[in-house]
Amino acid sequence: MEKVAVVTGTSSGIGFETALALARDGYYTYATMRDAAKGDKLKELAKKENLKIDVLELDVDDENSAKISMKHILDQKQRIDVLVNNAGWALWGCVEDVSVDEFKTQFETNFFSIIRLIQEVGPTMRNQGSGTIVNISSVVGRIGFPASPAYISSKFALEGLSESLRFELAPFGVNVVIIEPGVIKTNFMKNMKMGKKSELDTVYKDITTKVVSGVKMMAEMGTPPKEVANVIVRAIKDKNPLPRYIVGNDAAMFLEAKKNKTDIEFENYLKKELY
Ligand SMILES: NC(=O)c1ccc[n+]([C@@H]2O[C@H](COP(=O)([O-])OP(=O)(O)OC[C@H]3O[C@@H](n4cnc5c(N)ncnc54)[C@H](OP(=O)(O)O)[C@@H]3O)[C@@H](O)[C@H]2O)c1
Secondary structure, eight states, rough: OOOOOEEEESSHHHHHHHHHHHTTTTOEEEESSOOOOGGGHHHHHHHTTTOEEEEOOTTOOOOOHHHHHHHHHHHSSSSEEEEEEEOOOOSSOOOGSSHHHHHHHHIIIIIIHHHHHHHHHHHHHHHHTTTEEEOOOGGGGGGOTOOHHHHHHHHHHHHHHHHHHHHHHEEEEEEEEEEOOBBSSSSSSSSSSSGGGGSOTTTTTTHHHHHHHHHHHHHHHHHHHHHHHHHHHHHHSSSOSEEEEEESHHHHHHHHHHHHHOOOHHHHHHHHHHO
16 A cells, blocks of 8 residues: 655755655655745656655645645545654744744744644544654754753654653554754754844843854754654654654764753753853
């Protein structure tokens, strides 16, 4: 039976590579993106390699778009085996420099949109008695540091959601996995946004500038997104998928340190590593 995968945010980076990796693994893959005009490269590769990739418009922030695209897929295929919730972006700026409305826009894409899509595909996967939901979190889904609290808390929220969902869907044969990449070389830091107030001369200007430029430098030497895609395919194929898959030596190092240190020791370690 043909297996069907849906990936969000496939115009670049991790989503692009994941759509390709799943199609190369034999999945009929719906590569969704909010601007289908950005799908030319994927379409070209699909044609060249004879892959089953369908580029489909989906703005995950838009409830209507989510409903229409999922209905389209289910009308065509009557099943969804894999949903990769990948679309995301980062909002930078310290808590006092980011408005609540700005926090909400960050949570809309990185958190609420995922609930929406899970609610759309959940009934289908439960009726099938199989399926895997892959949520792209981050190493910062388990580690907090200054200057990106909106992004970090959206990923912490996603980790909590995913842990709960594992219990809820397991009885129906549906798996949920969390992917925790470290710094990956994608358009992520180009697509980032700054909180409006954080661009002014506030007391947090120095720390924000330091952390953002540090992460930008790390991104230049980041792990290739293909490695994340390969881990996602492996996780989906695991007989009993683990709750979490870490990608990148940086992520592994930080999470190992967090496991082996007290909270205060870990804070001091992070201060030394980050600024
Ligand atoms: N790069 C890293 O260091 C890193 C580390 C850990 C986790 N992550 C996570 O990995 C995921 C993918 O990021 P990436 O590194 O591959 O960055 P990227 O190259 O910037 O890709 C982000 C993708 O998300 C899409 N997107 C953003 N908002 C959307 C919306 N409302 N609807 C549909 N698509 C939307 C973007 O589409 P447009 O082209 O239309 O903007 C783009 O396709 C994100 O969830 C990110 O938080 C990244």
